[in-house]
Amino acid sequence: MATNIPGNLKYTKEHEWTLIEGDTVTIGITDFAQSALGDIVFLEVPEVGTHLNAGATFGVVESIKSVSDLYSPVTGEVVARNSDLEGSPEKINEDAYGSWLIKVKANNTSEFNNLLSAEQYQEFCNSSH
Amino acid sequence: MTTLKTYLYDEHLKLGAKIVPFAGWDMPVQYTSVKDEVLAVRQNVGVFDVSHMGEFFVEGEDAEQFVDAVLTNDIINAPVAKAVYSPLCRDNGTVIDDLIVYKLAPGRIMICVNASNTDKDFNWIKSKHVGYKCSLTNRSNDFSLLAIQGPKTYETLLPLFSELPDIEYYSVYETTFEGESVIAARTGYTGEDGFEIFGRHETIKALWQKLISLRVTPCGLAARDVLRLEVGYPLYGHEINDETTPYDAGLGWAVKHSKTKFIGKEALADKKANYKTIKLILEKGIPREGYPVLNSANEPIGIITSGTMSVVLNKGIAMARIQIDKVPSDEVALVDIRQKPYPAQITKKPFVTGGHK
Numbered sequence: 001m002a003t004n005i006p007g008n009l010k011y012t013k014e015h016e017w018t019l020i021e022g023d024t025v026t027i028g029i030t031d032f033a034q035s036a037l038g039d040i041v042f043l044e045v046p047e048v049g050t051h052l053n054a055g056a057t058f059g060v061v062e063s064i065k066s067v068s069d070l071y072s073p074v075t076g077e078v079v080a081r082n083s084d085l086e087g088s089p090e091k092i093n094e095d096a097y098g099s100w101l102i103k104v105k106a107n108n109t110s111e112f113n114n115l116l117s118a119e120q121y122q123e124f125c126n127s128s129h
Numbered sequence: 130m131t132t133l134k135t136y137l138y139d140e141h142l143k144l145g146a147k148i149v150p151f152a153g154w155d156m157p158v159q160y161t162s163v164k165d166e167v168l169a170v171r172q173n174v175g176v177f178d179v180s181h182m183g184e185f186f187v188e189g190e191d192a193e194q195f196v197d198a199v200l201t202n203d204i205i206n207a208p209v210a211k212a213v214y215s216p217l218c219r220d221n222g223t224v225i226d227d228l229i230v231y232k233l234a235p236g237r238i239m240i241c242v243n244a245s246n247t248d249k250d251f252n253w254i255k256s257k258h259v260g261y262k263c264s265l266t267n268r269s270n271d272f273s274l275l276a277i278q279g280p281k282t283y284e285t286l287l288p289l290f291s292e293l294p295d296i297e298y299y300s301v302y303e304t305t306f307e308g309e310s311v312i313a314a315r316t317g318y319t320g321e322d323g324f325e326i327f328g329r330h331e332t333i334k335a336l337w338q339k340l341i342s343l344r345v346t347p348c349g350l351a352a353r354d355v356l357r358l359e360v361g362y363p364l365y366g367h368e369i370n371d372e373t374t375p376y377d378a379g380l381g382w383a384v385k386h387s388k389t390k391f392i393g394k395e396a397l398a399d400k401k402a403n404y405k406t407i408k409l410i411l412e413k414g415i416p417r418e419g420y421p422v423l424n425s426a427n428e429p430i431g432i433i434t435s436g437t438m439s440v441v442l443n444k445g446i447a448m449a450r451i452q453i454d455k456v457p458s459d460e461v462a463l464v465d466i467r468q469k470p471y472p473a474q475i476t477k478k479p480f481v482t483g484g485h486k
Binding site: 041042 | 158159162163164351354355414415417437438440443467
């Protein structure tokens with residue numbers, strides 16, 4: 001079902017996308033995730049300066065009927081959060097890849113090797129549904 | 130356990146519905162967007178397949194007497210063609226289910242029950258069916274059921290039936306659709322005007338297809354839950370359950386002690402409640418089932434039984450079960466959302482005023 005998976009991004013099995021620029025990782029949720037969630041109505045992401053551990057939850061995204069945890073793909077520090085989404089989280093439904101949530105400065109760029117390529121993520125979506 | 134499918138299952142797939150297991154059934158939870166489906170019902174007209182619900186028939190000269198003796202609400206004195214909401218209780222006063230009784234004709238009653246409770250209800254009622262001159266049959270498998278809800282329901286349905294009088298809210302009329310008999314009830318679970326149409330599977334499938342062709346919005350269980358919560362209707366398994374009495378759930382109005390007998394009468398005689406079911410509205414944060422409710426001194430006082438984002442208000446709304454001795458007097462409470470307290474206002478009125486007659 002998942003068709004919109006840009007080739008220039010890396011992905012997680014928790015349906016997050018990442019854009020890697022040097023040691024900075026921009027994080028969002030995939031088009032597959034926004035579609036599965038439905039109308040997104042609430043977003044909770046950490047403040048700038050918060051330390052995140054790879055694999056740990058760092059926030060939540062809520063649709064009208066559901067709550068989903070967000071998992072950090074890397075260990076590092078939050079260096080930015082997308083203020084455009086405050087008050088209008090529905091923008092994620094409209095443009096999942098244009099609606100980044102946070103940017104994280106990674107402590108250890110070798111963690112990037114754990115991320116999935118677009119092909120691997122497509123395969124993961126196909127196999128789990 | 131294999132799940133059951135309604136007769137309209139393939140119709141839902143054709144419309145791209147997301148299907149989820151609910152009460153042993155594979156049911157459409159949403160088609161396009163919960164928000165669009167809720168707004169269709171508030172402003173226009175939507176249709177729900179609720180064929181998973183159960184239908185029992187009680188027929189014979191003692192039908193009214195029997196049903197009246199089993200349920201807490203007054204069935205005998207309700208006129209023919211009326212619908213009556215009632216809890217169904219155990220001898221100890223706890224609630225087995227909440228249901229609607231349809232007085233189709235003298236000596237002919239249909240009871241519509243929650244899908245998850247169909248067998249439990251039928252076995253209980255059957256066990257009390259001793260010495261009455263009436264039959265009791267579970268006809269849940271014979272019927273499909275559509276709920277057509279929203280301000281434009283009547284004008285949409287009127288041309289489709291042989292006749293459909295503008296009957297009162299909570300009343301019922303037997304008519305035909307394409308020559309096939311159906312039961313049309315002016316009931317629903319959204320707070321809006323609407324009808325629920327009971328009929329044979331093929332008949333209801335044809336009605337569904339007709340309504341979809343007329344661009345009536347198909348709506349799923351998610352929208353249904355938001356709609357009922359916005360108008361403050363309780364849901365079995367949430368506000369009401371096997372451990373609560375009608376008084377705990379704010380349903381004391383549907384317990385008629387003036388009746389000489391009904392199941393649970395003695396146990397409910399003191400009208401005492403252990404809990405109060407309250408409504409909460411939040412400026413920020415979305416309350417969800419199971420979240421703790423605290424008073425302004427941060428002490429736990431109860432639990433959220435249902436919560437959602439209101440589509441109409443764009444605010445978090447919830448119903449909560451509060452220990453009766455801990456109901457805040459200041460109309461303010463806190464909801465513990467992920468270990469953070471979010472202020473909530475206690476409100477007596479429904480969150481949204483539906484447009485039903």
